[in-house]
Amino acid sequence: MSIPVRITINGTLRQFDLDPRMLLVHLLRDACTLTGTHVGCETGICGACTVLLDGSAVKSCTMFAVQADGAEVTTIEGLAKNGDLHPVQQGFWERHGLQCGYCTPGMIMTSVQLLSRNAKPSREEIAHGLAGNLCRCTGYSHIIDAVQYAAGMGGAR
Amino acid sequence: MLSIRYEAPRSIAEAIHLLASDPGAHVLAGGTDLLVQFRAGAKQPSAFIDVKRIPDLVGISLDTNGLRLGAATPAAAICEHAELGRLWPGLVEAVHLIGSAQIQGRGSVGGNLCNASPAADTTSALIADRAECVIAGPGGERVVPAERFCTGPGTTILRRDELLVAVVLPRPPARTADAYFRLIPRSEMDIAVAGAGASVTLDASGTCTAARVAVGAVAPTALLVDAAGQALIGTRLDEATLSLAAAAASAAARPISDKRGTAAYRRHVVGVLAKRAIVSAAARARER
Ligand SMILES: Cc1cc2nc3c(=O)[nH]c(=O)nc-3n(C[C@H](O)[C@H](O)[C@H](O)COP(=O)(O)OP(=O)(O)OC[C@H]3O[C@@H](n4cnc5c(N)ncnc54)[C@H](O)[C@@H]3O)c2cc1C
Ligand code: FES
Ligand code: FES
Numbered sequence: 102m103s104i105p106v107r108i109t110i111n112g113t114l115r116q117f118d119l120d121p122r123m124l125l126v127h128l129l130r131d132a133c134t135l136t137g138t139h140v141g142c143e144t145g146i147c148g149a150c151t152v153l154l155d156g157s158a159v160k161s162c163t164m165f166a167v168q169a170d171g172a173e174v175t176t177i178e179g180l181a182k183n184g185d186l187h188p189v190q191q192g193f194w195e196r197h198g199l200q201c202g203y204c205t206p207g208m209i210m211t212s213v214q215l216l217s218r219n220a221k222p223s224r225e226e227i228a229h230g231l232a233g234n235l236c237r238c239t240g241y242s243h244i245i246d247a248v249q250y251a252a253g254m255g256g257a258r
Numbered sequence: 259m260l261s262i263r264y265e266a267p268r269s270i271a272e273a274i275h276l277l278a279s280d281p282g283a284h285v286l287a288g289g290t291d292l293l294v295q296f297r298a299g300a301k302q303p304s305a306f307i308d309v310k311r312i313p314d315l316v317g318i319s320l321d322t323n324g325l326r327l328g329a330a331t332p333a334a335a336i337c338e339h340a341e342l343g344r345l346w347p348g349l350v351e352a353v354h355l356i357g358s359a360q361i362q363g364r365g366s367v368g369g370n371l372c373n374a375s376p377a378a379d380t381t382s383a384l385i386a387d388r389a390e391c392v393i394a395g396p397g398g399e400r401v402v403p404a405e406r407f408c409t410g411p412g413t414t415i416l417r418r419d420e421l422l423v424a425v426v427l428p429r430p431p432a433r434t435a436d437a438y439f440r441l442i443p444r445s446e447m448d449i450a451v452a453g454a455g456a457s458v459t460l461d462a463s464g465t466c467t468a469a470r471v472a473v474g475a476v477a478p479t480a481l482l483v484d485a486a487g488q489a490l491i492g493t494r495l496d497e498a499t500l501s502l503a504a505a506a507a508s509a510a511a512r513p514i515s516d517k518r519g520t521a522a523y524r525r526h527v528v529g530v531l532a533k534r535a536i537v538s539a540a541a542r543a544r545e546r
Contacts, residue, residue: 102261121264121306124293144294146447148360157334157363163293164364167264168286168308211359218338232446233358 106170110135111179119166126150126161129176137177137206141235148234151207152176158214160233177206180213188254189213189247198247200238208234212248216256224249263305270314270394270423276307278396278419283307285421287315287330288364290357291373314423315368318342324429326392329368329422337362346427347542348436348455348535352383355440358447368422374408377450377475381408383438385472385482386455386535389427395420405472405482434459434468435542437535440475441527443518450475451519452528454507456535458490460543466490471503471536476511476528483510486532495540500533507532 103118110133117132124143129135129152138161141147145163152161153175180187189212192198199205208231215222215230222230227248228241236244263280267273277283282304286292295301309315315330318339325346327336336342336353343350356365356379370378371391381404389404396419404425408414416422430436440453453474459467471486485506493499513524 102263104264121262143297145290145357145361148358151360154363157332158360159363160360163288163290163361165264165286165289165293165306167266168289168310170266214359229446230359233360 104167104170106167108166108169108171109173111175117166121165121167123166124162125152125159125164125166125169125174128166129161129174135176135178139203139206141203141207146235147204148207148211148231149204151210151234153210153214156214156217158211175210177209180209187213188251188256189216191254192247192249192251193244196243196246196250198239198244204234204236204238208236208244212251215248216252220256221252222248262303264308265305266308266311268311268313270312270421273307273309273312273421274394274396274419276305277421280305281418285309285372287366287369287372288332288361290361290365291369291375309421315421320345322429325427327367327425327427329372329424330366331368333362333365333367334359336367345430346383346387346436348438348457348539349380349383349387349427352379352438352440352453352455355379355438367425371404371407371425372414372416372422374410374412374414374479375449376408376411376478376480377453378480379438379440379450379453379474381480382453382455382472382474383436384425384427384455385480386438386457386470387427387430387436388457388470389425391422392424392426393420394423399423401426405480408479410478430457431459431468433461433543433546435539435546437538437542439531439534439538441531449518452476452511452513452524452531453480454528454531454535456532456539458495458536458539458543460540464494464544466493466495466540469536471507471532473507473511473528473532476513476524478512481510483507483532485510486536490536495536500536503536504529504533 139149141149284303442448508529
């Protein structure tokens with residue numbers, strides 16, 4: 102069975118005919134070659150696959166792509182505008198919020214949602230907000246610094 | 259590989275028809291349980307019936323009688339609702355414990371109930387709050403109290419062709435409040451070793467006039483512990499009474515031993531959590 106689906110991805114309306122089993126993360130990576138969205142665990146734990154679905158952070162490995170029919174998806178590739186990094190990206194750059202970078206796209210997407218709902222989060226609120234994103238390199242404290250830096254820059258944009 | 263159907267019906271009637279006509283069809287809400295189980299091979303549906311496009315299943319309505327939560331409403335919408343946290347802080351706490359921000363963006367209270375994990379966080383909170391489950395099937399609607407919805411690990415009273423449409427909660431009377439506590443081995447993102455929800459009503463003098471206590475992760479299903487609620491009624495929730503209620507919660511538990519804790523530990527801890535939930539609910543009730 103193949104299902105016609107329309108999804109707006111980073112501002113561009115795209116049409117697909119999809120096997121219902123295809124995960125959103127695989128559509129983004131394989132069909133759209135948006136490989137910034139990473140796959141870590143494929144079981145909803147690690148958060149590497151986080152994207153925004155109609156503004157809400159979701160793990161794209163725990164969604165079928167067909168479920169996104171009619172929705173707007175934003176991936177890490179959609180954050181920078183005209184070559185200017187998003188404040189959260191800038192924060193990760195300035196505050197060394199990454200080492201290997203595997204978790205980073207997911208961390209950034211979750212942080213974008215966090216700042217859009219809480220413009221001035223405390224360190225604890227940031228740690229809690231990022232509980233669904235695992236990082237095996239940084240020990241998290243630079244990630245929290247990065248999000249605070251972004252909040253200082255006016256955050257969510 | 260066999261092909262799998264995906265349907266996104268727009269009405270309850272259409273969804274029931276799809277379920278009735280395909281015995282292998284599974285309801286799909288947020289998918290945060292079902293997709294993981296499907297990908298692991300634990301569940302092999304012939305069709306996914308996505309219920310998030312049915313208007314009656316998504317949304318929150320609050321009036322003078324109480325609350326109606328569409329079964330597939332994302333947890334995040336419940337946590338962000340302006341009024342719910344004030345009226346049912348314990349239930350909102352339980353919803354807020356489901357996974358992380360991203361899981362809450364998709365996952366639903368209906369899915370939490372229907373997945374029927376004994377450790378599901380919202381189930382005990384719903385039971386304490388006197389929630390009722392609205393179920394639709396080919397013969398029409400029926401309403402079942404939350405404590406009777408799950409029948410065992412992974413099983414519910416839903417028939418194959420039935421759908422959970424909503425959960426409804428009566429508006430809390432004056433000086434009534436709820437609370438939910440769980441214990442997990444880590445600080446976030448884990449499954450309860452034990453959990454307890456309580457709802458407490460006080461009169462103007464601070465005497466308890468109604469109470470419900472429910473426990474989770476300590477039996478095949480979440481349990482309403484009548485004896486714990488009864489122990490509180492007519493008292494001012496003194497230390498001795500709280501100990502009686504905790505003992506009743508422990509006595510009702512029929513836990514297993516697993517990697518998260520032994521049966522004896524769970525039995526003890528669920529009493530401690532029940533007591534904390536009662537104390538917290540009562541403190542909130544006094545402020546109302
Ligand atoms: C990383 C992670 C962390 C988690 N942490 C927690 C936690 O801390 N606490 C907790 O309790 N849970 C947790 N969960 C489990 C899960 O997120 C919740 O149980 C969630 O509420 C499920 O809702 P859903 O809408 O995603 O359900 P789905 O996965 O869509 O469905 C779950 C089951 O219910 C059935 N179903 C769903 N809706 C209906 C309906 N309306 N009528 C009939 N049947 C229906 C489905 O067929 C399926 O069998 C976690 C999951 C993940 C992946
Ligand atoms: S890849 Fe999606 S949560 Fe790990
Ligand atoms: S930077 Fe390596 S996993 Fe986070």
